[in-house]
Amino acid sequence: MKQNKFSTLIVTVQNKPGVLYRISGLIRKRRFNIASLTVSATEDPDMSRFTIVVEGDKETVEKMAKQLYRIIEVIKVNEPEEDSIVARELGLIKVSTTKTGSKGEISLIADHFRAKVIQVTPEYMMLEITGNEEKIQGFYKNMKKYGVMEFVRTGRTALFK
Amino acid sequence: MKLTGAEILCESLLKEGVEVIFGYPGGAIMPVYDALTRYPKLRHILVRHEQGAIHAAEGYARSTGKPAVCLVTSGPGATNVVTGLADAILDSVPVVAISGQVHSHLIGGDAFQETDVVGITAMVTKHNYLIMKASEIAVSVKEAFHISGTGRPGPVVIDITKDAQFEKIEFNYPEKINLPGYNPTVKGNMHQIERAAEFINQSSKPYIFAGHGVLISHAEKELLELSEKAAIPVGTTLHGISCIKRDHPNYIGWLGMHGNLAPNKCVNKADVVIALGMRFDDRVTGRLNDYLPHATIIHVDIDPAELGKNVKVSVPIVGDVKEVLKSLLPLIKESKGRKEWFDMFKDYDKVEYEKVIRPEIYPRKGPLKMSEIVKKLSDITHGKSRIVADVGQHQMIACRYYEYKKHDSFVTSGGLGTMGFALPASIGVKVAKPNDEVWTIVGDGSFQMTMQEMATIAQENLDIKIMLLNNNFLGMVRQWQQLFFDKNYSSVSLKNPDFMKLSEGFGIPSEKVTERKDIEGAIKRARKHKGPYLIEFVVEKEQNIFPMIPQGASVDEIRIE
Numbered sequence: 001m002k003q004n005k006f007s008t009l010i011v012t013v014q015n016k017p018g019v020l021y022r023i024s025g026l027i028r029k030r031r032f033n034i035a036s037l038t039v040s041a042t043e044d045p046d047m048s049r050f051t052i053v054v055e056g057d058k059e060t061v062e063k064m065a066k067q068l069y070r071i072i073e074v075i076k077v078n079e080p081e082e083d084s085i086v087a088r089e090l091g092l093i094k095v096s097t098t099k100t101g102s103k104g105e106i107s108l109i110a111d112h113f114r115a116k117v118i119q120v121t122p123e124y125m126m127l128e129i130t131g132n133e134e135k136i137q138g139f140y141k142n143m144k145k146y147g148v149m150e151f152v153r154t155g156r157t158a159l160f161k
Numbered sequence: 162m163k164l165t166g167a168e169i170l171c172e173s174l175l176k177e178g179v180e181v182i183f184g185y186p187g188g189a190i191m192p193v194y195d196a197l198t199r200y201p202k203l204r205h206i207l208v209r210h211e212q213g214a215i216h217a218a219e220g221y222a223r224s225t226g227k228p229a230v231c232l233v234t235s236g237p238g239a240t241n242v243v244t245g246l247a248d249a250i251l252d253s254v255p256v257v258a259i260s261g262q263v264h265s266h267l268i269g270g271d272a273f274q275e276t277d278v279v280g281i282t283a284m285v286t287k288h289n290y291l292i293m294k295a296s297e298i299a300v301s302v303k304e305a306f307h308i309s310g311t312g313r314p315g316p317v318v319i320d321i322t323k324d325a326q327f328e329k330i331e332f333n334y335p336e337k338i339n340l341p342g343y344n345p346t347v348k349g350n351m352h353q354i355e356r357a358a359e360f361i362n363q364s365s366k367p368y369i370f371a372g373h374g375v376l377i378s379h380a381e382k383e384l385l386e387l388s389e390k391a392a393i394p395v396g397t398t399l400h401g402i403s404c405i406k407r408d409h410p411n412y413i414g415w416l417g418m419h420g421n422l423a424p425n426k427c428v429n430k431a432d433v434v435i436a437l438g439m440r441f442d443d444r445v446t447g448r449l450n451d452y453l454p455h456a457t458i459i460h461v462d463i464d465p466a467e468l469g470k471n472v473k474v475s476v477p478i479v480g481d482v483k484e485v486l487k488s489l490l491p492l493i494k495e496s497k498g499r500k501e502w503f504d505m506f507k508d509y510d511k512v513e514y515e516k517v518i519r520p521e522i523y524p525r526k527g528p529l530k531m532s533e534i535v536k537k538l539s540d541i542t543h544g545k546s547r548i549v550a551d552v553g554q555h556q557m558i559a560c561r562y563y564e565y566k567k568h569d570s571f572v573t574s575g576g577l578g579t580m581g582f583a584l585p586a587s588i589g590v591k592v593a594k595p596n597d598e599v600w601t602i603v604g605d606g607s608f609q610m611t612m613q614e615m616a617t618i619a620q621e622n623l624d625i626k627i628m629l630l631n632n633n634f635l636g637m638v639r640q641w642q643q644l645f646f647d648k649n650y651s652s653v654s655l656k657n658p659d660f661m662k663l664s665e666g667f668g669i670p671s672e673k674v675t676e677r678k679d680i681e682g683a684i685k686r687a688r689k690h691k692g693p694y695l696i697e698f699v700v701e702k703e704q705n706i707f708p709m710i711p712q713g714a715s716v717d718e719i720r721i722e
Binding site: 017021029066 | 279280283284287288289291308340341342343464465466468469470
């Protein structure tokens with residue numbers, strides 16, 4: 001079995017106070033190792049959606065799904081196969097532009113990755129990129145040589161195809 | 162007519178069939194206490210500490226099978242029930258704990274006696290609520306009772322702000338509940354049940370592990386039918402004790418760390434294990450790597466999260482034990498008996514009887530043994546008393562030497578191992594079953610954790626018999642220090658109060674037994690006395706409980722000395 005395998009859980013919950021606390025508490029209590037967790041509203045105002053990326057194999061994910069179902073507000077836990085979903089995350093990156101000629105190079109790479117320039121100052125450029133984890137990681141690697149001042153990413157959110 | 166939130170709470174409890182509340186008043190719950198005087202149908206039992214309230218509620222719930230109520234104030238009142246909530250969630254006990262909370266506009270400001278009750282209790286409850294409007298009280302009570310009492314039972318907390326208790330609105334009790342995320346599976350999957358039947362029918366050494374779920378689902382009859390029809394030995398977990406009569410030939414004993422020799426020794430020889438309403442706790446399994454190497458495991462539990470949690474299961478069946486057994490039974494072939502398999506148990510039984518049991522229950526000389534006292538109680542009460550045991554050596558003795566002949570008659574703290582549980586829990590048991598004989602078996606250490614509840618027993622004049630087994634030690638810890646820490650006794654010796662004077666101070670008659678010849682007479686005097694009675698038995702100081710599976714050892718490495 002491959003080390004550091006990650007799986008995605010899509011959890012539909014009733015939009016009530018305290019659900020995030022219960023879910024994060026469960027993850028801590030049962031010692032699941034998560035890579036990311038995003039929460040958002042859905043098309044139904046009474047429901048919210050958690051997208052949780054957890055480290056572990058199928059068995060771990062199944063155990064986590066069963067534990068999640070013990071939370072009263074949890075309506076549905078999906079454990080989708082990677083090819084059955086479209087998953088995206090958002091990255092924001094602040095790259096130093098003090099080196100001569102770097103602005104142009106960064107813009108070229110950004111174009112290639114379809115990243116958007118959102119702020120330009122004499123010291124840095126801020127860029128926005130969406131895509132899957134590999135794409136964002138790839139972009140980040142390309143930016144490293146210019147000097148990454150700050151880099152944040154949201155964690156994945158997903159929809160079924 | 163408009164009612165206050167406090168009155169709505171009382172009305173809602175009545176709608177849920179509540180008759181008794183175990184509680185303790187305080188500032189943030191005063192409107193409810195004020196209302197209670199107008200609801201004489203809600204009997205309130207005033208405990209002496211909130212931990213006592215929740216353990217009493219646990220005892221009540223376990224004796225009635227219905228959610229029991231405890232009522233406390235905010236802050237320390239609520240934090241004092243946390244131990245009981247943790248106890249109830251591990252032992253699947255339906256309790257609805259209602260706490261007062263500070264005024265809603267004060268929440269978050271560190272007000273006097275404010276604690277974040279939903280935050281603190283979230284990890285030890287099945288569900289919890291913070292109520293800040295009177296309009297939310299009725300629906301929360303209805304949901305709380307449903308959640309607490311169905312599926313795998315468990316504790317639910319309702320935290321109600323003081324302003325919500327004062328607020329006046331029209332009272333309407335909801336007809337329906339809307340919990341789209343909560344729908345426990347009761348009937349088992351038929352395909353899995355058929356697979357289970359096939360495995361059972363083909364097995365030569367099947368083995369039933371009967372847990373608390375058998376009692377919770379009232380599946381005693383179905384369990385017996387399965388065991389008798391297919392000739393399957395039945396071992397029970399700690400909480401499964403009393404789901405089958407002690408003298409039934411198919412009952413082969415108690416599983417786990419201080420259980421019987423035969424059931425533990427034979428576990429790993431089984432080819433099919435039928436685990437009913439139990440959770441493969443580490444005290445039952447011993448070292449997991451060596452556990453059940455040859456067995457196909459059929460696991461029935463109403464909580465899907467238990468299936469596959471600790472051991473790999475071949476046939477997982479989510480459902481109520483009784484319902485699943487009802488579907489399974491017609492598919493089971495009648496067996497002509499499995500003499501060889503049963504004989505294997507009998508051989509070990511003989512060893513345990515000669516090496517452990519006989520010397521324990523029939524000692525000729527030396528100090529009193531806890532085992533002989535409990536065995537005597539068992540004989541005198543014909544195994545038909547309700548027994549409430551605390552936590553420690555005396556608890557293991559209560560499991561081993563009381564010969565349970567009445568279904569669901571044993572209450573103890575299993576999962577959490579809460580010292581101080583028994584005395585308050587026995588209050589709940591007696592209030593639930595006033596016509597049944599109730600004995601609480603406590604050690605000198607555990608008794609002193611909640612002995613203030615003697616005052617509650619005296620005030621309510623509850624006919625509870627207290628068997629205090631005093632060895633002037635924290636006996637179980639001492640035993641472990643002897644066996645695993647080179648007899649380095651660290652903080653286990655107790656200089657105890659004079660229990661006779663203490664009992665007298667509470668107004669409860671008592672006597673002290675130091676001689677073997679007085680055991681029987683004392684128990685008989687206690688039974689004859691109408692009302693509470695305490696007997697202190699001064700017992701052997703360094704008695705050890707055997708058999709024992711040392712922690713981390715395999716089940717078949719069980720020791721008898």
